Amino acid sequence: MKITLKFYTTLKDYLPEGTKDNAAEIEVEDGASVQSVVERQGVPTNMIHMTLVNGAYVTPGDFASHTLKDGDTLAMWPPLAGG
Amino acid sequence: MTWHRKILRVNLTKGTCETEPLNMEWAKLYLGSRGLASKYLYEEIDPKVDPIAPDNKLILATGPLTGTSASTSGRYVAVTKGALTGAIACSNSGGFFGAELKFAGYDMLILEGRAKEPVYLMINDDDVRILPADKLWGKSVWETEEWIKKTHQDPLIRVASIGVAGETGSKYACIVNDLHRAAGRSGVGTVMGSKNLKAVAVRGTTGVKVENPREFMQVAQATKTDLKESAFTNGLTQYGTQGVTSVINATGIYPTRNHQQVQFEGADKIGGEAMFEVRETDGRTNMVRNSACFGCTIACGRVSVIDPNHFSVKDKPQYHNASGGLEYESSWAMGGDCGIDDLEALTYANFICNEQGMDTISFGASLAAAMELYERGYITDKETGGLKLKFGSAEALVEAVELAGKGEGFGKDLGLGSKLLCEKYGHPEVAMTVKGQEFAAYDPRGAQGMSLAYATSNRGACHLRGYTIAVEIFGVGTKLDPLTTEGKAEITKLAQDTTSAVDSTGLCMFPNFAWTLDQYQQLVQADSEGDWSMEKMMELGERVWNLERLFNNKAGLTTADDTLPKRLLETPAETGVGKGLVALLDKMLPEYYELRGWTPDGQPSNDTIKRLNV
Numbered sequence: 001m002k003i004t005l006k007f008y009t010t011l012k013d014y015l016p017e018g019t020k021d022n023a024a025e026i027e028v029e030d031g032a033s034v035q036s037v038v039e040r041q042g043v044p045t046n047m048i049h050m051t052l053v054n055g056a057y058v059t060p061g062d063f064a065s066h067t068l069k070d071g072d073t074l075a076m077w078p079p080l081a082g083g
Numbered sequence: 084m085t086w087h088r089k090i091l092r093v094n095l096t097k098g099t100c101e102t103e104p105l106n107m108e109w110a111k112l113y114l115g116s117r118g119l120a121s122k123y124l125y126e127e128i129d130p131k132v133d134p135i136a137p138d139n140k141l142i143l144a145t146g147p148l149t150g151t152s153a154s155t156s157g158r159y160v161a162v163t164k165g166a167l168t169g170a171i172a173c174s175n176s177g178g179f180f181g182a183e184l185k186f187a188g189y190d191m192l193i194l195e196g197r198a199k200e201p202v203y204l205m206i207n208d209d210d211v212r213i214l215p216a217d218k219l220w221g222k223s224v225w226e227t228e229e230w231i232k233k234t235h236q237d238p239l240i241r242v243a244s245i246g247v248a249g250e251t252g253s254k255y256a257c258i259v260n261d262l263h264r265a266a267g268r269s270g271v272g273t274v275m276g277s278k279n280l281k282a283v284a285v286r287g288t289t290g291v292k293v294e295n296p297r298e299f300m301q302v303a304q305a306t307k308t309d310l311k312e313s314a315f316t317n318g319l320t321q322y323g324t325q326g327v328t329s330v331i332n333a334t335g336i337y338p339t340r341n342h343q344q345v346q347f348e349g350a351d352k353i354g355g356e357a358m359f360e361v362r363e364t365d366g367r368t369n370m371v372r373n374s375a376c377f378g379c380t381i382a383c384g385r386v387s388v389i390d391p392n393h394f395s396v397k398d399k400p401q402y403h404n405a406s407g408g409l410e411y412e413s414s415w416a417m418g419g420d421c422g423i424d425d426l427e428a429l430t431y432a433n434f435i436c437n438e439q440g441m442d443t444i445s446f447g448a449s450l451a452a453a454m455e456l457y458e459r460g461y462i463t464d465k466e467t468g469g470l471k472l473k474f475g476s477a478e479a480l481v482e483a484v485e486l487a488g489k490g491e492g493f494g495k496d497l498g499l500g501s502k503l504l505c506e507k508y509g510h511p512e513v514a515m516t517v518k519g520q521e522f523a524a525y526d527p528r529g530a531q532g533m534s535l536a537y538a539t540s541n542r543g544a545c546h547l548r549g550y551t552i553a554v555e556i557f558g559v560g561t562k563l564d565p566l567t568t569e570g571k572a573e574i575t576k577l578a579q580d581t582t583s584a585v586d587s588t589g590l591c592m593f594p595n596f597a598w599t600l601d602q603y604q605q606l607v608q609a610d611s612e613g614d615w616s617m618e619k620m621m622e623l624g625e626r627v628w629n630l631e632r633l634f635n636n637k638a639g640l641t642t643a644d645d646t647l648p649k650r651l652l653e654t655p656a657e658t659g660v661g662k663g664l665v666a667l668l669d670k671m672l673p674e675y676y677e678l679r680g681w682t683p684d685g686q687p688s689n690d691t692i693k694r695l696n697v
Binding site: 006008009010012020021022023047049050052055056057075077078079080081082083 | 313314315316318319321322323324325326327329330333334335351355356360383411412523524525546547550552553557558559593596658659660
């Protein structure tokens with residue numbers, strides 16, 4: 001199945017090479033978990049501060065149990081502040 | 084030490100410049116900067132005064148930590164009755180001016196009256212002169228600063244001035260110092276312009292002294308290390324405040340097209356990452372480098388260069404050089420709130436706001452309101468002078484910002500601010516304001532604490548009076564559910580009181596993403612004589628908040644002003660985490676009044692006033 005990855009600010013280095021505009025469509029196994037995608041992309045978990053799947057919060061404790069569906073958008077951010 | 088214990092009082096009507104001792108009894112209660120200047124304003128003016136009458140006063144104040152070696156110690160505030168709001172205004176700026184004012188030997192500068200002709204103030208330590216500004220009136224902030232430095236033959240003079248917007252009565256004119264740092268909100272520059280005061284220039288050589296130098300140096304170093312090691316403040320260094328654009332938009336609290344939507348399809352084109360994208364046209368990035376205010380070890384500032392091929396600057400070589408770049412709020416107000424995703428046009432508009440001294444938030448949001456009026460047919464080309472105010476039009480933005488900066492054509496209407504503009508054309512419901520001031524870049528339907536923070540902010544809608552976003556969205560320290568109202572009254576009060584205390588120190592609020600109030604307290608205690616325990620600091624914050632509230636109540640504001648526009652209270656968000664929700668203000672407001680020790684009609688009770696020694 002295909003999902004869209006959106007990694008922002010310092011996490012964008014973990015998107016597939018050549019990605020533009022912080023978003024990439026990738027092919028993953030059916031029923032892949034958030035955790036498996038994080039591992040596949042090699043994102044250090046201590047850099048991940050906020051995660052949204054289709055705009056809904058997912059906490060790190062749920063990474064392993066939260067399975068993704070075809071067409072999902074997984075977005076992640078490191079710690080952010082400002083305004 | 085820490086305080087110079089000296090005030091400079093300038094009466095522009097009489098043409099006098101006098102020094103007087105700082106009221107140390109008040110300093111022990113209100114510390115400095117926002118708190119102490121608000122106390123002076125409260126005691127010295129009638130809160131019912133017309134903000135642009137000579138009887139209103141404008142106070143530029145430093146804090147005890149301003150100019151010290153603590154990180155972010157470059158802050159000063161402009162305190163007055165706001166021209167945009169009619170409420171107490173405290174607008175905070177960085178750069179280098181604040182520290183220079185402190186070095187000149189003053190804790191505070193009180194500006195009174197109105198000069199007969201345009202003037203500027205030149206401060207060289209004890210040598211203070213009111214000088215004619217006839218050659219400066221009609222000039223921009225940038226021209227003014229350059230002229231003063233050249234005329235006085237000293238490039239180290241620091242200048243805070245108004246642009247043409249402040250001269251022509253724009254309600255949201257700001258005071259700009261060091262070319263692109265601004266005391267931006269509530270129309271403090273409008274008040275300065277009403278006094279015929281073009282600029283305050285200062286050169287100081289007296290330095291600052293702290294109470295316990297050894298302890299202070301140790302705390303200053305340790306707290307700098309805290310900033311260095313925090314991922315939150317490191318993010319500010321790298322992407323500035325613009326780094327939050329993506330997350331605010333993705334969660335669905337990014338006000339779009341005058342708050343008609345909560346997510347903007349073009350947000351990624353105008354956010355922090357986009358500023359680093361290499362342009363195909365000239366091979367450069369919008370972002371040139373980051374920059375720091377006096378003494379700051381975060382350096383969140385952006386320095387940008389506009390693509391010289393872009394239509395906004397074609398044949399305008401004066402805008403081809405690097406200058407102050409977009410902050411998140413500016414990018415949002417002129418971008419998402421107007422439906423515009425053209426990063427270069429936004430950067431140009433930002434340059435013009437700096438050059439002519441306009442608050443980017445209020446200008447952008449006023450333009451967004453005008454665009455809605457236009458698209459709904461409430462105003463036409465006849466009223467706009469042919470300006471096609473379509474959402475998404477970068478061309479309209481570029482033309483509008485130039486007109487507003489000069490106070491010409493429809494720019495004069497835009498300078499009224501959203502509230503008066505929409506009232507003028509018979510549709511007040513289109514104005515997205517609280518107490519006459521435009522919202523910042525967070526839609527409260529998806530972050531309920533902000534409903535309360537906006538509605539009860541003493542200077543009108545503002546994110547910097549109680550930034551519940553830190554815990555509702557960013558998870559700084561702790562993460563709260565942004566959609567619930569439970570506990571939000573308490574967290575809003577805590578955020579408001581903490582910020583009031585921080586704003587009274589002379590430091591920036593951004594270290595608070597890495598620190599807690601503890602670090603500020605340690606710095607204040609080492610810097611200042613007297614007891615500045617954590618208990619005292621929290622009491623200070625609460626005291627300042629209540630003093631500001633008392634000012635507003637005496638100015639004629641009531642509980643009816645602690646509210647939000649109908650759009651936010653009655654129309655549910657269509658997307659995002661807050662989908663289906665409205666701002667649930669009514670569920671929190673009574674509890675908030677009770678926690679504050681206020682009567683149900685929003686008045687601080689006698690017990691509260693007595694307890695806090697307001």
